[in-house]
Amino acid sequence: MSSTAGAAGRSGIVPARTRPGARWARRIRYYLPAVVVFAGGIVGWEVVVTALGLQGFVLPRPSAIVTALIENLNSPRFGLLPSARATLVEALGGLAIGTVTGVVVALATARWATARGVLLPVAVAANAVPIIAFAPILNNWFGLENPLAKMVMAAVLVFFPVMANVTRGLVQVDPAALELMRSSAASEWQILRKVRIPNALPYFFTAMKLATTLSLIGAIVGEYFGGASLVLGRIIVQSSSALRFDVTWAAILLAAATGIAFYLAVVGLERVVIPWHASMRATETA
């Protein structure tokens, strides 16, 4: 919804497009400090570990981690690449299942007050349970080797933030917007399609940014409790028990990279789907 506050001072003229060169310069200025801090941290890590003579099983040097990563991308024992692919499939599957059920339940709770009365307290209570503790039970239900066990683990973690956020987005609509729709005799379906769903989209994307990370956590932690051998969670468990912490770190690095890629994909999608949202405009001027 657009309010008069804040917009009142603005002229109706769109700012002229800046030259691409100037935009890149601005972007570099914006991201440079973060990049410098990150690179500095890696170099500092390398220097400190070398200077203190720390053993590899305490904290491997970043260069050792990268070496382990490259050497074990397709090694028979710690096949990092196929493992990352398998974990990615589990996380994506869980993300899909959790998101779809979350959105469907949110639509039901927004549409029917009784559904809201029944489901929301249950959901809130369930959300307070450390769901990850159920991983061994899910493994038992679906079978250790079955990726579905991990998908369900990820899906359960994803479900709650998606459902809670989308419900809020569907329900918390400007009352004046509802009066407006009512004054033009709009049906409930039209109100849902033209007001509630667009209103819920920013909430949905906020939930998705959380959900991508949660889906990876669900998949990896599920794997800790057993499963096919070539998945990131198993690699982390097995390499650390073999004291190959360089490989453990390499696996974590891959998991982190996957998580960041997930997140960036959501941000990209968000920019395409809700370019009108205020948060998009903020990044534009930053």
Place this chain on the structure above:
Amino acid sequence: MTSEQAKSVTDGGPVVRLSGVDKVFSRGGQPVTTALEGIDLTIGRGEFVSLIGPSGCGKSTLLRLIGDLVAPTRGEVIVNGKPADRARRDRDYGMVFQAPVLFEWRTVEDNVKLPLEIMGRSAADRTARAREMLDLVELGEFAKHYPYQLSGGMQQRVAIARALSFEPAILLMDEPFGALDEMTRERMNSEVLRIWERTGTTIVFVTHSIPEAVFLSSRVVVMSARPGRITDVVTIDLPRPRGEATRESPRYFELVTAVREGLRAGGGLETDEPGLASPERTLAEGAVG
């Protein structure tokens, strides 16, 4: 309708007729606030009627009763010769609120098209009407802009274009310019008069500004608070078209004084200073209805 026709205020019988209307708000089955009591009001076709009164006098509630956004506790509301809810379902009303209530995900043009989409008009018709309405409010060149790119006054003009897009018989305006600065408000007043004279739409206009009510209206309905009652109806016989000269004419000041005295007689001026836009007041209004 032309401006000549718009001036003849009682053409074709009343558009709005309220008789013996009470509105009591209750909580948990218990009556809490008597927002309106014994309201009788008839509004003729093409009239421009302002509702003015102190905060909590139920003027917004009265507007919502006409628009069937709240139901009366007693009495009847007849619009265009039928019950108010029937008139709402027939899309006899266009509504303009204090906030523009534009959807930020829609361009200006798509916002104007919204009621037409709801009514299932054809795409070609929607585009043609939206263009026509945006030209009417002089925002044609901003059709493809998003609401946030417009000033508050421009946003409110888009809201007016949207309310008029389906040619409703009545335009209900709830303090539409309350959030605007005085200069913009005066410009918007002239704009509304121009639109009213061109379209011939009946307008019911809630305001807490005496000068605004006198400048715009053919009649000013003065209300008192707790319970909300109509205490006076002042006919505004200022010649049309009205403009800057109107605001400086002696008759204008006489009428402003008449409305002010009407408000004072109803106890409206002790607690409030109509003519000042105060946010607390709108909040209080909102709390009542």
